[in-house]
Amino acid sequence: MNQTIERAKEILTRYDGPHCRIMEVCGTHTHEIFRQGIRRILPRQIELISGPGCPVCVTPVGYIDEAIWLALEKGATVCTFGDLVRVPGTEASLQTARGEGAAVKVVYTPLDAERYAAEHPDEEVVFLSVGFETTTPSACLAVRKAQQDGIRNFSLLTANKTMPGAYEAMKDSTDLFLYPGHVHAITGTGICEKLAEEGVSGVCAGFTASELLTALAVAVTRYQEGKPFFVNCYPRVVRPDGSPKAQSLVAAMMEPCDEEWRGIGIIPDSGMKLKESCQMYDARTRFQVPEMAGRANPACRCGQVLKGELLPTQCRVFGKACTPEHPVGACMVSSEGACSAWYLYGQNL
Amino acid sequence: MCVGLSAKVVSVKDDVAIVDASGARRKVSAALLSDLEPGDFVMVHAGTAIAKITDDDEDETGALLDLL
Numbered sequence: 001m002n003q004t005i006e007r008a009k010e011i012l013t014r015y016d017g018p019h020c021r022i023m024e025v026c027g028t029h030t031h032e033i034f035r036q037g038i039r040r041i042l043p044r045q046i047e048l049i050s051g052p053g054c055p056v057c058v059t060p061v062g063y064i065d066e067a068i069w070l071a072l073e074k075g076a077t078v079c080t081f082g083d084l085v086r087v088p089g090t091e092a093s094l095q096t097a098r099g100e101g102a103a104v105k106v107v108y109t110p111l112d113a114e115r116y117a118a119e120h121p122d123e124e125v126v127f128l129s130v131g132f133e134t135t136t137p138s139a140c141l142a143v144r145k146a147q148q149d150g151i152r153n154f155s156l157l158t159a160n161k162t163m164p165g166a167y168e169a170m171k172d173s174t175d176l177f178l179y180p181g182h183v184h185a186i187t188g189t190g191i192c193e194k195l196a197e198e199g200v201s202g203v204c205a206g207f208t209a210s211e212l213l214t215a216l217a218v219a220v221t222r223y224q225e226g227k228p229f230f231v232n233c234y235p236r237v238v239r240p241d242g243s244p245k246a247q248s249l250v251a252a253m254m255e256p257c258d259e260e261w262r263g264i265g266i267i268p269d270s271g272m273k274l275k276e277s278c279q280m281y282d283a284r285t286r287f288q289v290p291e292m293a294g295r296a297n298p299a300c301r302c303g304q305v306l307k308g309e310l311l312p313t314q315c316r317v318f319g320k321a322c323t324p325e326h327p328v329g330a331c332m333v334s335s336e337g338a339c340s341a342w343y344l345y346g347q348n349l
Numbered sequence: 350m351c352v353g354l355s356a357k358v359v360s361v362k363d364d365v366a367i368v369d370a371s372g373a374r375r376k377v378s379a380a381l382l383s384d385l386e387p388g389d390f391v392m393v394h395a396g397t398a399i400a401k402i403t404d405d406d407e408d409e410t411g412a413l414l415d416l417l
Contacts, residue, residue: 237400
């Protein structure tokens with residue numbers, strides 16, 4: 001084992017400072033911390049809680065209903081990241097809608113959906129555009145490519161979200177944030193520094209064992225000092241100004257809008273939608289999608305899990321009615337969901 | 350969908366790069382990065398290279414702990 005990991009482990013295992021709640025904003029952090037066994041070495045005073053940073057998990061039920069409506073009522077070919085296929089809508093998932101004739105294709109990138117549209121001019125192709133600041137530029141690249149190629153049968157059903165509003169909504173639920181490294185590779189660290197000035201602490205973290213242990217060791221050491229702080233613990237990827245190219249691409253094509261987060265509700269200006277100049281690529285405008293409120297299964301506690309209020313194991317249906325094979329809520333479906341992580345690794349705690 | 354993948358750039362043409370991630374090669378968009386060259390390391394997310402990176406996390410994590 002390398003020297004850095006040993007040093008960081010020693011800081012963490014010997015920590016005897018005040019109780020410290022750390023919110024893993026990013027779902028991949030939740031999974032990697034479990035997978036690498038990091039939870040098992042932490043003392044009781046360091047408590048890790050899940051946050052709202054799994055894009056599939058925070059996508060509201062009504063969005064799945066909209067996607068199914070587009071596939072079944074409008075005959076659109078729905079292209080999506082694989083994680084969304086089994087997320088329950090009000091009455092069905094995209095997977096069960098396939099059985100009723102819905103055309104649902106899994107793609108690796110929005111650009112694959114645009115290419116599919118170019119190759120199938122007789123189909124209306126809708127890409128399910130979910131994700132945070134990290135994924136939104138790829139969706140904009142796909143629309144820009146469609147514009148350049150003169151493709152007119154391609155559109156986005158947007159549910160893109162931005163993190164600053166979620167940080168504001170969650171800041172009283174935690175002592176400090178483990179910020180999602182790849183979001184800040186795009187946005188830069190300005191928002192984290194601003195939050196530190198307002199008294200909200202956090203560290204930007206990478207995903208390897210060395211990066212996660214170092215970020216946690218830095219976080220608890222600085223927390224013990226008692227002053228608000230921000231430390232970028234992932235400088236090989238995150239630069240202070242982020243990716244100016246990605247920022248200007250998104251700003252040219254999209255604009256902020258109020259957005260619903262599953263379990264949290266509507267957060268003002270926390271979503272991104274296509275600007276009027278790109279509206280022919282907006283599926284809601286193109287197909288006049290009716291408003292769909294969506295109803296989650298009342299037994300599901302994903303909302304409280306996403307706010308760090310409840311451990312997945314405290315949900316009544318966890319591991320019983322709700323399993324990765326038969327998910328009741330989105331947090332059990334997604335490979336980045338907190339319930340999925342607890343189901344896979346929680347028994348080893 | 351939200352998982353980043355570090356990869357080594359094999360070739361770049363226009364806005365498209367061929368990258369090698371632990372032996373697996375695939376085509377990704379390089380439209381968000383300038384001056385990308387074969388041999389560079391990048392972080393790939395949803396089929397797009399989002400940042401140039403260094404290939405090793407050890408130096409910087411060691412340096413961060415030195416500051417404590």
